[in-house]
Amino acid sequence: MAVRAAAQAVLLHGNEAIARGAWESGVRVATGYPGTPSTEIIEALASYQDIYVEWSSNEKVALEVAIGACLGGARAIACMKHVGVNVAADPLMTVAYMGVNAGLVLVTADDPGMHSSQNEQDNRWYGKFARLPVLEPSDSREAKEYTAAAFGVSEEFDTPVILRTTTRISHARSPVELGERVCPPDRPYRRDPLKNVMLPGHARMRKPLTENRLQYLTRFAETTPLNRLEWPKGHDEGRAPRGFVTGGVAYQYVREAFPEAPVFKLGLSYPLPANALRDFAGRVDTLYVVEELDPFWEAELKYQGIEAVGKQVFSKHGELTASLVRQGVAEWETERAGLSGAPLLQADEAGVDGSAPTAALPVRPPVLCPGCPHRAVFHVLRKLRLTVTGDIGCYTLGALPPLSAMDTCTCMGASIGGSIGMRRALPPEQAERVVAVIGDSTFVHSGITALIDAVYNRTPIVLLILDNETTAMTGHQGHPAAGWNARGEESPRVSLEALVSACGVTRLAVVDPGDMKALEGAVKSSLVPGDGPAVLIVRRPCVLLPRSRRAAAAVSFASELCTECGACFRIGCPALGRDGKRPQVQAELCIDCGQCAAVCPSGALGGPKEEERDPR
Amino acid sequence: MTTVNAASSARQAKVSCLDLDNFVIASVGGQGGLLATKVLAAVLHRGGMEVKTSEVHGMAQRGGSVISFVRRAPRVWSPVIDAGDADAILGLELLEAARALPYLRMGGVVVTSTQQITPVTVSTGQARYPADLTERLRASSGRTVLVPAGDIAAELGQPRVANVVCLGALSVFTDQPADIWEQVIAAAVPARTVALNLEAFRRGRAVSGM
Secondary structure (H helix, E strand, O other): OOOOOOOOOEEEHHHHHHHHHHHHOOOOEEEOOOOOOOOOHHHHHHHOOOOOOEOOOHHHHHHHHHHHHOOOOOEEEEEEEEHHHHHHHHHHHHHHOOOOOOOOOEEEEEEOOOOOOOOOOHHHHHHEEEEEOOOOOOHHHHHHHHHHHHHHHHHOOOOOEEEEEHHHHOOOOOOEEOOOOOOOOOOOOOOOHHOOOOOHHHHHHHHHHHHHHHHHHHHHHHHHOOOOOEEOOOOOOOOOOEEEEEEEEHHHHHHHOOOOOOOEEEEEEEEEHHHHHHHHOEEEEEEEEEEEOOOHHHHHHHHOOOEOOOOOOOOOOOOOOOOHHHHHHHHHHHHHHHHHOOOOOOOOHHHOOOOOOOOOOOOOOOOOOOHHHHHHHHHHHHHOOEEEOOOOHHHHHOOOOOOOOOOOOOOOOHHHHHHHHHHOOOOHEEEHEEEEEHHHHHHHHHHHHHHHHHHOOOOOOOEEEOOOOOOOOOOOEEOOOOEEEEHHHOOOOOOOOHHHHHOOEEEEEEEEEOOHHHHHHHHHHHHOOOOOOEEEEEOOOOOOOOOHHOOOOOOEEEEEHHHOOOOHHHOOOOEEEEOOOOEEEOOOOOOOOOOOHHHHHOEOOOOOOOOOOOOO | OOOOOHHHHOOOOOOOOOOOOOOEEEEEOOHHHHHHHHHHHHHHHHHOOEEEEEEOOOOHHHOEEEEEEEEEEEEOOOOOOOOOOOEEEEEEEEEHHHHHHHHEEEEEEEEOOOOOOOOHHHOOOOOOOOOOOHHHHHHOEEEEEEEEEEHHHHOOHHHHHHHHHHHHHOOOOOOOHHHHHHHHHHHOOOOOHHHHHHHHHHHHHOOOOO
């Protein structure tokens, strides 16, 4: 392979490359909901002025907007993390029957290793599940090229296309050559109820077409340059001791571990080119299939009767690396050598020699920021010994020590339904101690319907909406109740109070967690049994928002007053270091938010207790 | 076929310190480790070879350990550096630099800030912040540069430029001249902080004796 002219290229994240590819392909509508590792696609698209781009209220809405746009004649892209596709699965499974007008691409950014996710589901299955083609780039250059290719495939085969990345594609930079924007010819809207109104009678006609389409796509897979056989020069093209079927970032690991080995690189992850793969398998002694997470290709190969070594030696869990690929191959070949002759690769040749001592280094888990308003909430919830159903966001960190104030976290919006179920299952004295916590963005995303359920069914849940006025965890995106849009422009702001009231909630209060006493009082009031749900909006902007930024200041510490009681350490603030049993204020981190002072009984932190602190 | 950085060759100690290809950046979320990654990658990319980076966002950034990778070669495959394959570690915090040591090859370089940020596991008494980190770093590397980046940044009146101070100290171990570094930094930071960041870079460079 020739060394490409990298100097002519720019370094882009995979996500930036997808955005560039979509823009160059003439995309006109882009939607998404923030979620690591997908967020930067929409952020990058928002920097182009000639398209419509939105943060949608959730992934289902994002895909539905994109479907409408594609039917209306605009190339459209919907972007989300892997678990977001679950939310969007309802429209996805049926738009697969409908097909498209202009191209429609769904980007799913998966997270093997769960760097920032609650599971590591392998979304290639959605391709097989919905009978849709799945394209999978292995670096940023391909991320751009495949995005463009995805729109082409979508229009040629009248199908939505799934573009799948993983963290090591989305959040890896590599060189990309930039091109110009080329808008495809208009595809005027054409009313076509048989195709676009999925009544049972219409859907029955459409479903067999998805099967036909898959057959065409399988033929396409046999010849498309998205799939390619790389047979290193100078090697016998007829025969090799080992060959690899791989794709995505695993392709890079295979090429690094075995630069001399032939590789069948899948850019179209589904459907597979069975004939080409069978031919390849016939030319190698051992065929390895190297893929992160599930044995997706392996299962397809075996279904086709093609023998391959896969998950016997490569993990189904977490990320791969070049050395894990090497180890897996070594494991297989050592074991096989035990049966017949000498191994091709000894296990110890493949070993990792990370010999440096790291034993007993204290771990550094993620924590709520100094001054984070969520800290006060979880301090109070733990103090009151409540059962807390949690949700997805920065505040999920309230589950970790020392706050340790969350009992459950399943998925976006699950806190409220979970608290309804808990209320209905637990004995009354325990049921009354259940509290749901959900962020503002998450509440709009998928909490509202569960709150309506509680009102409708007279379940007296207690709900805390932790309103920090942004989607904080993913990097401070706007949302419908935050007041700004994907381009950072001011937008109409949904009032959470009005929304909650309109759902039929009569017990509603708003409190500032900057005043911890008031917060505790408000939580206690919400816990008083009453008719129907009680909602407490705990409102204070995220400490990292520009408008929250304050001059650097550190809380005062009077060592002579400290009784070494340790209360301050139980709020888990990263700005409080430790000097024996006493706190050591880390001035470069502290913003003097007053939380440690509020829990310090002796007045050592933040001055004497009698003095009423200005609640911030 | 270009074969680069196959583990067998990468694990052998290299002679020249100016020929570093594989960098691990270790920091605490919020310290600017990702900006340092971006700058280093852009500087190396100016040399004409292929460059890849890999990093992790989201949950890991909230004050947790953050590791990112920068690699360059005529052709880079994996965006991730394997254990024992890094030529250099850039640490923005002492404990995080030590945590990254398994990535370092024999004889590799460590450039690290001497800043110490207490993890919550330490402040809550579950663990102790190790006292022997600089010894561990020295014992495991071919060369260790300790950068008082926190003090220098404080002298400059902006604690947040400690990451650029560290980049300055690292810069002498790369084959790119200072003016390339300064061009890239000037383009990567907010316009009103360019002068401050360039001063931070120069102060850091002086720590490594340039």
